[in-house]
Amino acid sequence: MLVLYFAQGTSALASHILLEEVGANYTVQEVPISKGAHREKTYLAINPKARVPALMTPEGVITENPAILNYVAATHPEAGMLPDTHFARAEADALNAYLCATVHVAYAHKLRGARWADDEAALAAMQAKVPSNLADCAALIETHYLKGPWAMGDSFSHSDAYLALVPRWLSAVGLDLDRYPKLAAHWEAMQKRPAVQRVLAAHGL
Ligand SMILES: N[C@@H](CCC(=O)N[C@@H](CS)C(=O)NCC(=O)O)C(=O)O
Incomplete structure (x- = not known):
C-alpha cells in the first residue's frame, strides 16, 4: 500500500493525479502546510525537507515529484505511463526536471521568496x-x-500529470492561459479525465 502525503492545491497534485490515473492501491495523508504541519516532528521523520508531496512505499519514502512520477509509472507498467523509447523517456524526464527545478522554483518566488532573501526590497524585486x-x-x-x-x-x-500544474501557476500570477493555446487545450483535456476530476475534487478545486 502506498501513502501519498499531500496538501490541498499544492504541487502534490501532480503525483496525486498519476496515482489515480494508474489505479494505484494508495491512501492519502493530508499535511496542512498552511498550519505548519509539514514542520512538525512526525512529518519531518517522513520528509526532512518539510515539503509535500512525499510517497511512502513498501521500500521507503520517495520525495520530489519527478521521482514519485517515475516510480508510480514504472511500478504500474500496465498503465503505459512511460514513453516507449529511451529517448522519449529522457525527453519526458527533461520536461519533468524543467517543471520541478525551473518552473516551480520561478513560481515559488511569489510566496516563498524568504528562502532566498530577507531584505524587503530584494523580496519585492x-x-x-x-x-x-x-x-x-x-x-x-x-x-x-x-x-x-x-x-x-x-x-x-507521467509528464501530463506534472504539466497540469502550469495553468494553476500561471493563473495564480495573473497570466492568461489563452495566451498559450496548446497549454490551454492540454488543461481542458486534462479536466475531462475522470481521474483528474477525482483528484481536483479531493483538493477542493
Ligand atoms: N521539488 C519539490 C517541491 C516541493 C514543494 O516545494 N512543495 C511545496 C508545496 S507546492 C511545499 O511543501 N511547501 C512548503 C514550504 O515551502 O514550506 C517537488 O517537486 O516535490
Whole structure:
C-alpha cells in the first residue's frame, strides 16, 4: 500500500493525479502546510525537507515529484505511463526536471521568496519578476516541449500529470492561459479525465 502525503492545491497534485490515473492501491495523508504541519516532528521523520508531496512505499519514502512520477509509472507498467523509447523517456524526464527545478522554483518566488532573501526590497524585486519569468517558461513549453495533444505526443504519460500544474501557476500570477493555446487545450483535456476530476475534487478545486 502506498501513502501519498499531500496538501490541498499544492504541487502534490501532480503525483496525486498519476496515482489515480494508474489505479494505484494508495491512501492519502493530508499535511496542512498552511498550519505548519509539514514542520512538525512526525512529518519531518517522513520528509526532512518539510515539503509535500512525499510517497511512502513498501521500500521507503520517495520525495520530489519527478521521482514519485517515475516510480508510480514504472511500478504500474500496465498503465503505459512511460514513453516507449529511451529517448522519449529522457525527453519526458527533461520536461519533468524543467517543471520541478525551473518552473516551480520561478513560481515559488511569489510566496516563498524568504528562502532566498530577507531584505524587503530584494523580496519585492523577486516577486515583481515572477509573472515575466513564468510567462517565459510557459512560452518555452508551448513552443518547444508540449508536443500535443499530450506532453509527449499522442500518448498520455507521467509528464501530463506534472504539466497540469502550469495553468494553476500561471493563473495564480495573473497570466492568461489563452495566451498559450496548446497549454490551454492540454488543461481542458486534462479536466475531462475522470481521474483528474477525482483528484481536483479531493483538493477542493
Ligand atoms: N521539488 C519539490 C517541491 C516541493 C514543494 O516545494 N512543495 C511545496 C508545496 S507546492 C511545499 O511543501 N511547501 C512548503 C514550504 O515551502 O514550506 C517537488 O517537486 O516535490
